[in-house]
Amino acid sequence: MPCHQKEAQMQTTVDPAEVAKFEAMAAEWWDPAGKFKPLHMMNPVRLDYVTQQIAAEFGRDLSGPEPFKGLRLLDIGCGGGLLSEPMARLGATVVGADAAEGNIKTASVHADQMGLNIDYRCTMAEALVDAGEQFDVVLAMEIVEHVADPQMFLTACQQLAKPGGLFLCSTINRNPKSFAVAIVGAEHIMRWLPKGTHEWSKFITPDELQAMIAQAALENVDRKGFVFNPITWSWSISDKDLSVNYVTAAIKPEA
Numbered sequence: 070m071p072c073h074q075k076e077a078q079m080q081t082t083v084d085p086a087e088v089a090k091f092e093a094m095a096a097e098w099w100d101p102a103g104k105f106k107p108l109h110m111m112n113p114v115r116l117d118y119v120t121q122q123i124a125a126e127f128g129r130d131l132s133g134p135e136p137f138k139g140l141r142l143l144d145i146g147c148g149g150g151l152l153s154e155p156m157a158r159l160g161a162t163v164v165g166a167d168a169a170e171g172n173i174k175t176a177s178v179h180a181d182q183m184g185l186n187i188d189y190r191c192t193m194a195e196a197l198v199d200a201g202e203q204f205d206v207v208l209a210m211e212i213v214e215h216v217a218d219p220q221m222f223l224t225a226c227q228q229l230a231k232p233g234g235l236f237l238c239s240t241i242n243r244n245p246k247s248f249a250v251a252i253v254g255a256e257h258i259m260r261w262l263p264k265g266t267h268e269w270s271k272f273i274t275p276d277e278l279q280a281m282i283a284q285a286a287l288e289n290v291d292r293k294g295f296v297f298n299p300i301t302w303s304w305s306i307s308d309k310d311l312s313v314n315y316v317t318a319a320i321k322p323e324a
Contacts, residue, residue: 081195082222083168084215098149098175105149108211111314112151114295114304115210119152119237120159122291122318123206126235135160143204143229145194146212150176150187156208157185164204165189166197194225203231209238210316213278214271223285230321236287239295239316243272247313275311287319 097103120131129136138160144153147165149172157163157180165187167173173191180187207230209222216222223238230236241247273281279289294307295314 081193082216082218082225083193084217096171096175098151098172099179105151108148108151111295111297111304114306115152115239115316116155118293118295118306118316119156119208119210122237123235126320127205131159137161140205141203142206142208143197143202144208144210145197145226145229146209146215147176147189148172150179150189152208152210153187153189154180154183154185157187161206163187164197164202166192166194168193194222194229198225198228202229204229204234205231206235206237209236211239211241213238213240214273219273219278220281220284223281223287227285227287227321230287232321232324234321236282236319236321237316238278238282238319239314240278241272242311242313242315243270243274243277244312247272275315275317278317282317282319287321289317289319291318292316 098105101109123129123137123140124131127137127140129140136159137156140161142156142161142163144150144156144163144165145167147153147167150165153163153165153176165173165176166189167176168191170191173189176187177189180189207226209226213219213222226236226238275292279292282289292311293316294309294311295316296305296307296310297303297313298305
């Protein structure tokens with residue numbers, strides 16, 4: 070049972086239909102040729118951006134052993150743990166949260182197989198807020214386009230960040246190009262994802278996301294594009310091209 074049903078009395082941003090989509094694909098998270106192939110291909114650039122931002126914000130040397138030791142990190146909408154695991158390897162104390170129970174089961178089994186200690190929980194952002202949880206770093210990667218109320222979700226993420234904490238959020242732009250690439254290309258032509266995985270109307274433009282992040286009392290400090298090159302079949306980070314996939318960094322001001 071998706072865990073959001075167990076917390077039905079709580080006001081929540083979880084969209085049950087979106088949870089059901091990922092619940093159905095949960096067993097395939099760690100198959101690089103399966104339904105999450107796009108994420109596996111994008112993961113190196115996501116990881117590079119995340120690690121560089123955390124290192125810069127907290128003054129950590131990425132060349133040393135366990136550079137994120139002492140940092141508490143939340144991966145909200147963690148899926149099968151594609152980002153939670155490398156964060157744990159870098160020394161962070163990681164909580165991975167997802168509303169789909171199947172995702173959490175898959176993530177937990179894989180972490181055990183890898184010998185990693187990750188606190189995976191079938192829960193939602195609002196429940197963590199109610200529990201008084203706070204983190205040095207909050208990751209919300211490829212999730213905001215799947216929630217019922219993006220503004221409410223971002224506000225919950227702000228509450229989960231410690232003062233001076235770092236919030237990283239990636240999503241998909243809403244424009245004709247993103248419809249062609251993320252819907253028609255990824256779901257219908259390449260068949261990387263099941264049809265209906267994404268709803269174009271739920272995509273968020275960079276300016277919309279920046280405004281919502283500011284409304285949530287977070288300070289925007291950076292944004293970049295994740296760009297796929299179909300010639301080299303590879304992803305890169307761009308300072309200017311935010312036309313499809315992009316990521317933002319924000320800081321929670323000190324109290």
